[in-house]
Amino acid sequence: MSLPPLPSQDPLTLLMEKAEVPERKRHCPHCDTKVTRTKGFCGQCGQEYNFEPSLKTGDIVNGKFEIKGPVAFGGLGWIYLGWDKVLNRWVVMKGLLNTKDEAAAAAAVAERQFLAAVKHPKIVGIYDFVNNGNEGYIVMEYVGGKAVGSILKEKGVLPVEEAVSYILGILPAFSYLHANGFVYCDFKPENFMVEGEDVKLIDMGGVRKIGDPSGDIYGTRGYMAPEASDDPVEVSDLYTLGRSLAVLIMDFKYMKEYESSLPTPAEQPVLAENESLYRFLLRATHQDPDQRFQSADEMADQLYGVLREIVALKTEPKPAESQTFTSDNLFDADDVAGAEQVDVRLLPTLKMDVRDPAANELLRMAAVSNPEKRVAALEYVADKFGEKSPEARLRLANAYLGVKKFSDADKLLDQLHAEDQFDWRVSWYRGKSLIARNDGRGARIEFGKVYFEMPGEIAPKLAIAYAAEIAGDYEEAARYYKRVAKVDPNQTTACFGLARCLNKKMDINGAMEALTAVPAQHSLFNQARIALAKLLLHDEKGLNESLLEKAAETIESISAEGGVVHHLAGRLLASTVSLIAGGRVKEDRNAQLLGHQMHPFALRKGAEEEFRKAAHFAESHLEKIGWIDMANAIRPRTLL
Incomplete structure (x- = not known):
């Protein structure tokens, strides 16, 4: 993944020609009533307001920061460019509080001191906290790049690959903040910058401690999660990342008509052309916090998979090992049946959750190949660990499928779903059970649930193709097989499946092209050549x-x-x-x-x-x- 590099610029070019807040942005900071003058008293609540910059060019703050002028007006007030006369470096100064009470200003600065501990290469550095009369300021690192929001205004909606790369680039900053007990709260394209070939999170004024009942909560309409106004948590930040990505790739009324939703693929061609990205956005911006990605790392893993698919469909295969699934199980060079028809045993295997308490015992059972003996061994482990080990019971359900004990598998999966309705692995095994019983339509529904949870993974798409082929929907099956084969032709069941479906549709040339996609080094290469010769x-x-x-x-x-x-x-x-x-x-x-x-x-x-x-x-x-x-x-x- 690489970002389009931007040339560095002279900091002085950022200074505002006329330091004035546009009239449309003038609202009383106390009651939010619209006001027209730059300073005065609110006609609604009677409180004083002031939209004029209090620092002038040439002012010296705290004895060493020389003010060069305002560069922007943010939610907390004016933002200034300054020069550190002691350390000879550019700085940015952001207001914390505008009050007539110097003691209150000092208290506001003290409350933000925790930000000094935030140190990450993708987060703007916090240098100091200073008072200047009745105002407090955060002194921050100057980032010599361009805000992504500014790039959006200049270029219009961004190419999907570029926009996704920006969000992927900034996700490690959120992983760091969340791991250290902070939420950013007010993420949007204006609040991160492209610097060289990297991105950096700026404007730390809205950062707060997770679970802190005190302090103001900052957010922006169209980006802010529905629960964030009361108690912003990690998934609230992830919501803002999803909304920001949507704004970067689509021109839509995200603050009005679509403030709490997304356009449909029928309304936005970019979503129709990038189905996995659409699925990603649906989960990232779900109104229910429990339905969203639950960590920045999980979100990054899935978004990276989405980006791989987007790029592969336009260029060349981009195979990569999944952290969740194995590759498909068609690797025996003599497995003629596996190349000629859908077979549930060839679906990718879910990797072991090594955090499960029964993981060690389950790993030792990999050597048990006899299906009946494997069932007996897994029944013992499942009984031993009980509800403490979902993994043991999921593996047992899968073993039941191998010996066609479908009712036993269904009963176990129903029990697991009752215990945790958010465990998508239950849907994966339910889908496998339905495939084994040739219920393609039912399997399609279950695998669709997995796809919602894991939009960047290949396995759910391959499983949907299996289900569609069994259901006789060769059009849909071919569409998903083709996507998987383009991303990773080592998933040879996709290549053979695509050839079968296209052959059914009398697209012989397409079927032959699908078979030629099987890599020469793969153990199924000869089977693919034999199938190709038969077609010819x-x-x-x-x-x-x-x-x-x-x-x-x-x-x-x-x-x-x-x-x-x-x-x-x-x-x-x-x-x-x-x-x-x-x-x-x-x-x-x-x-x-x-x-x-x-x-x-x-x-x-x-x-x-x-x-x-x-x-x-x-x-x-x-x-x-x-x-x-x-x-x-x-x-x-x-x-x-």
């Missing part, structure tokens, strides 16, 4: 010279030895004989096909040899007789 030869009437050459090239690329390979070679040579006889392919003694001259005698002899070789691999006497009959039927006729 499936309709002799449609064969031409180009397809013959491609079929020959495909067969020659198969490194495995077996009857099916010799059968395909024999079919190709025999089909070419028919094409020459029908005048659709020219006889050419100077050309070769699979090492045989392109004339009927040589091609017949080659086909005979291939069918006889196939007979050596026959698994039954009847099959062997069939190959020999084919060899005899195609062999060249002579006078002797």
Whole structure:
């Protein structure tokens, strides 16, 4: 992940030409009534207000900070650019309080001293807290970049990849704040900056301690989580990150019509084009805090997966190991059935939750391959740990599926759901259970729940494709298979599944392209080439010279030895004989096909040899007789 670099700029260029708060932003700080003058007394509540900067160019604060002028007006007052005359560095000074009481100003500064402990490379540095008469200020590091909000105003909505990269870049700052007991409260595009090739969180004036009943709460309409006005917590911050990402990629009325919701994909093409991103935003900005991402790290992990998919669909595969799922389980080179049909055993496996109290005992059971013995062993562990170990019972439910004890699995999963309705793993195993019973529609619903929770993961999308194919919805199945195969073609069940679905839709070229996506180093490469050769030869009437050459090239690329390979070679040579006889392919003694001259005698002899070789691999006497009959039927006729 890289961010578009921005050139550094002269700090003095940030100074406001006219230090004046726009009239539309003038509201009484006490009762929020709109006022027109820059200072005076509110006609509604009678309290004094003042929107004029109290510090002038050249003022010296605390004996060392020389004021250069205002750069912005924020929620807490004016923000100034200053020069530290002692340490010779630029600083930014942000007002904490504007009051007639110097003691109150000193108290306000003291209350914010905890910010001095906040030190992170992606968070603006806090240098000092100072008083100047009846006002208090935070003295902060000057960040020589540009606010993302300013970039948005200049360029309009941002490319999805750029916007996602900005949010991904700032998430570690929130992980740090939350781990240290703080919430930021008022995140929005204006409050983080691009500096060089990185982003940095600025404006720490609204930061507060989690669970602190005292102090003001700051937020911005259109960004603020519904619960944040009473008690902002970690997920309240994550809500603001989701809303900010939405604002960066879409032009919509986020402060009015969509203050508490998102546009639909039908309204915003960017959401229709990036389904996983839309799913991510739905969860990030859910009105129920329990439905959102529960940590900045979890949010970052899923958003990174979403970005990988977005980039891969436009460029080239971007495989990466998941922290939650294994790859699919199609890795046996001889697993012909797995390549030819949907099979629940091939779905990715959920990785072990190592924090579970039964994790060590469960890991030791990996060596138990007998399904019945595995069930018995897991029943023992599940009974031993009881409700303390969800992992043991989830693994037991999965083992029940392996021996077709579906009612036992359902009962166990229902019990787990009753204990924790937010454990999406229950939906994963329910989906597997329904796949095993060929209920594609039911499985689609369960896997959809997993997709909501894990929008950056490949596994739920692959599972949805399985379910759709079983349900006969080849259009949807192909769409999800294609997405998975584009991101990571090592998930070969996606490549084979896509080929099957496109073949059902009579898109033979698309099916062949799907099979060619299987990586050459993968154990299923030969199976993919065999399937490709079968597709090329499936309709002799449609064969031409180009397809013959491609079929020959495909067969020659198969490194495995077996009857099916010799059968395909024999079919190709025999089909070419028919094409020459029908005048659709020219006889050419100077050309070769699979090492045989392109004339009927040589091609017949080659086909005979291939069918006889196939007979050596026959698994039954009847099959062997069939190959020999084919060899005899195609062999060249002579006078002797």
